[in-house]
Amino acid sequence: ETGVTQTPRHLVMGMTNKKSLKCEQHLGHNAMYWYKQSAKKPLELMFVYSLEERVENNSVPSRFSPECPNSSHLFLHLHTLQPEDSALYLCASSQDANTGELFFGEGSRLTVL
């Protein structure tokens, strides 16, 4: 199994839909992250979880709701999104939250119509 697995790889949703992105890491890491990657913009850190507790939330709109039920799984729940939320959403994990060495999944490409 690959280190960090994200599903689905592609998602198309309307602005009134509710969907979720899933991330699973098989590396025994204690920290997990959600990043947003949009064209021509730097990667934006959205959320950081350390030992299942949220330690950072970078002023992300409430239409994005993270969930970390255990140290191996991370979800991003999506509801009433806007077209500008279309992007590649990357999940990452690290040994702990005090490191810059991250392991990334392949991403979930989200299109909001």
Added chain:
Amino acid sequence: AQSVTQLGSHVSVSEGALVLLRCNYSSSVPPYLFWYVQYPNQGLQLLLKYTSAATLVKGINGFEAEFKKSETSFHLTKPSAHMSDAAEYFCAVWQAGTALIFGKGTTLSVSS
């Protein structure tokens, strides 16, 4: 506050030519510096990292980078480009207690 600037959003080289991707950082304390690579339709992968040991750092796939404090630079080089090196490259800076900060990325194209 930390920041990273990657000079040139797009670099084109011929196969076999030298690859040079530029990165300058701003940090109030000695940082840790990273280069990540993203191949098409994939996530980011760590190429190499500087953590205050040797200033010349060797990474995977023949890449290396040199930390120059006087120039606040951490440029990425490879002596001879290969077609498989075509990808997007991200420089990033990190300090304890903060999040990893990425540059905007540089797309490397390699022509035969």
